[in-house]
Amino acid sequence: MLRVTFLGTGGSLPTPERNPSAIMVNREGELMLFDCGEGTQQQMMRAKTGMKALSSIFITHFHADHILGIPGLIQTMSFHGRTEPLKIYGPHWVHEFAKILSALGYYKLRFEIDAIDLNPGDIIKRDEYSIMALKTEHSIPSLGYALIENERIGKFNRQKAIDLGVQPGPLFSKLHRGESVEVDGKLIHSKDVVGDGRPGRKIVYTGDTRPCKAILEASKDADLLIHDSTLASDQQEWAIESMHSTAQEAAALAKEANVLRLVLTHISSRYSDDASQLFEEAKDIFEKVVVAEDMMELDIPYKDKK
Template sequence: MLRVTFLGTGGTLPTPNRNPSAILINREGELMLFDCGEGTQQQMMRAKTGMKLTSIYITHFHADHFLGIPGLIQTMSFNGRTEPLDIYGPRWAKQLVRLLIELGYYRLGFHIEAHELKDGDIIDKGPYFIKAVATDHGVPSLGYALEEKRRIGRFNRKRATELGVPVGPMFSKLQRGEPVVINGRTILPSEVIGESRPGRKLVYSGDTRPCESIEKASTGADLLIHDGTMTGELKDWALQTKHSTAGEAADLAKKAGVKQLVLTHISSRYSESTEPLLHEAKDIFENVRIAQEFTEIEIPLSDQ
């Protein structure tokens, strides 16, 4: 399972229908939070995602991307959490996390470890990794690419049987990449296992101007979640505030060859309708949608 739940999709100012930025990723039961705007813990309750997070990744330290952390960690502590929590972010992450922990009169029941990342840093999680990607937002900022490592190829049960391998432990041994011996003959895993298969990849840009680093990191991604704050009519404002227009995000997605694009960080200007954003993006890249609160996207595995 690789499921994305949008908990906050608004741009800078919350609205009655959009919370500040927060995206939850559930990979095989492991919960990771990307950005944590105010009210995120309530959004998690509404979405029934649970709060057993292993890590939080902050793109930058504008208030609408991290102010939900103090309340969230206090709630997790109140609920009896004892497992450590990792919080990642760009430059100054350690200082900020220390201040957030010290904010208010309470004592946490678990340890928080802060990590400062820079462009290209990789957090290796075994079957997958998360890569920090430089972005262009006028302050120290990062996007994140979550990429699964290649999986073992399909096991050819019919071929294994033809080679005389009995059903049982020897099948498992071959699937683990170990040879087996049948009647004096060594059967290699390559004889019964196909080519390795790709994992899944998703990219979250955070707030940014379109930039080469995000485009490169997004190459072939199953899902790109990109800043799409406003339409091209406000291009000058996008340039000034270091955000992206819907059309610019769509153009980047097209160049990177992503499978699906989701626009988030939606300006309050579009509270009545996001159709202008959608139409602008679809003129360039067809498979695009506008993130809504509690939108869920499940990314399937592929053998291609």
């Protein structure tokens, strides 16, 4: 499973239709939260994402609409008996932020918060995937993130293995793991029965940013790009001044990067009732686009080939 749940899709201010920024990624049961605007814990309850399996929070920057949900969330998890440490990643100042979180309210957390400073280019390596911090261009220090799965083992050709004299069972597993096996004095190599490696999946989340080189490079052939699309093209000057992106700019970057799908998010409250202008402007440039809505879910399938 690789599922993305959009808990908050609004820009700067909450509206009746949109909460501030918060995106949950469920990868094989592990939960990762990217930004955590106010009200995120209630959105998690509505979406039934769960909280117990939340391993990490990734902060793009320290504007209030991206972090105000964290104090309530961590106190709720503590109240529910969490004891496992929670990792919070973000730009410089994340250590100070973690200290403030621990001191808020007359309540002692039952678990530790591990704060980890990230610089652009830093990579967090996990067993089957990694997360890269990306340089973005906003009005304060900010990061984007790319979740990149490791390459998968190629497909196992069962019939070919049998034709070579390998009987179904433990030798199949050895061959699929890349080991060679001997059958009746004949050495059979993994490459004889296992196809080329298959790509994992890639999700890129920009946070708040102008279109920029690092996001473009990280998004090459991504399965999903979630891009700041705060404004329509008639607000281009304000987008530049406030260091956000227009829907057109996000679509142009998605097209150049050859992504499979583009989701427009961080939608300004001026489009709270109708975001069709953003959608139409983006769709004129890039076909596979959707405007994020709160509670929207996307499942990311594997690509069959490179």
